[in-house]
Amino acid sequence: MGVHVGDWIVVEPVHLGAHRRRGEVVRLAHPDGSPPYYVRWEGEDKETLFFPGSEAHLENPQEHGALHY
Template sequence: MHAKAGDWLIVEGRSVGGVVRHGLIEEVHGKDGMPPYLVHWTDTGHRALTFPGPDAHVVTSGELRAQEEIAADYFSSRPYRRDRHVAESAGN
């Protein structure tokens, strides 16, 4: 894994439906872009020196923005029927 300051560390959930964490890499402490990274986590606001595990990957800010735009386009084009979902989960 290689990164530079300004890249994003994405940690995928370890289970189905698990939380995906995003952290801005502020500093790279390893040689040639290798970990550990000083990461500013978006979900907690905390900064931590992080040694990413196998469930993590690095993306540039441009790649992250493109992924978010694709997801936003996908979900905005598919109307979510909350009333149907609520009825189905209530067993109706």
């Protein structure tokens, strides 16, 4: 599955005290949409290079649903 600019990445907490993170994919590292992705996280004014793990899933705004990696 390829990710597109504008998709939303959601990272669910995996341990007590962690919080859910949500960010928008703003750039792709590879033209086929494979990881890693450049993500701008909600509440932060910066982009990070993100390598998704099993705790992450994709929300596509056009589909209004979540797709797991």
